Amino acid sequence: MTKVYVRKDSLGTILGVSTSPLEGYLAVHDDQEPAIAKFLNDPLGLKNAAPTTEAVGKERDRRLALGFNYDFGDERGVHHFATTEADMRGWDRVTKLKDVMLQGGDTTSTITIATATGITQVTAPEWNEILLYAGMHFEQPLYQASFALQAMNPIPADYATNPAYWPA
Incomplete structure (x- = not known):
């Protein structure tokens, strides 16, 4: 379990995760939280994307x-x-x-x-x-x-x- 800082857009979509505080990255979270773990595993959301x-x-x-x-x-x-x-x-x-x-x-x-x-x-x-x-x-x-x-x-x-x- 690692504490991370998360950057989100106005709709709550994760845009980035950092282990150190950066401008625009707020709040400390656990990197095992489902939404954060999913983002870290597939940041572009391509792993389960339907073939084109x-x-x-x-x-x-x-x-x-x-x-x-x-x-x-x-x-x-x-x-x-x-x-x-x-x-x-x-x-x-x-x-x-x-x-x-x-x-x-x-x-x-x-x-x-x-x-x-x-x-x-x-x-x-x-x-x-x-x-x-x-x-x-x-x-x-x-x-x-x-x-x-x-x-x-x-x-x-x-x-x-x-x-x-x-x-x-």
């Missing part, structure tokens, strides 16, 4: 940045494609090159790319296959899961940790 749609969006974005595995189905094997913001800038450059190649009718020249697994080459049509796979099997399931969570009222407190809410 923004929080679900951040969790989706975190999961999108983890990347995915793609099986080329040949000697190149399975590569892990990284999908952080920096990686996606690289994806954009490869996609622009692929578009120009296809517009010129080039379906056989290769583009050298670096995945999280290593360096490999892809043709423009193969890059299209990777883009389609990423969208259909990686991005869309995560977006769909996040949309379903954001539509829930209330959003479950374990939305970020419960694997039942997210694709495997």
Whole structure:
């Protein structure tokens, strides 16, 4: 048990707690009083705050940045494609090159790319296959899961940790 000084607003809401007297902090209280203990344990009142749609969006974005595995189905094997913001800038450059190649009718020249697994080459049509796979099997399931969570009222407190809410 520690004696503390408490600062409150005009409605009695605790704004601050100090172990020494400060300007605006009045009266000596016991730090075990329920309202004071609650404030000391969670001063911003966030521990039991209901999850928000923004929080679900951040969790989706975190999961999108983890990347995915793609099986080329040949000697190149399975590569892990990284999908952080920096990686996606690289994806954009490869996609622009692929578009120009296809517009010129080039379906056989290769583009050298670096995945999280290593360096490999892809043709423009193969890059299209990777883009389609990423969208259909990686991005869309995560977006769909996040949309379903954001539509829930209330959003479950374990939305970020419960694997039942997210694709495997």
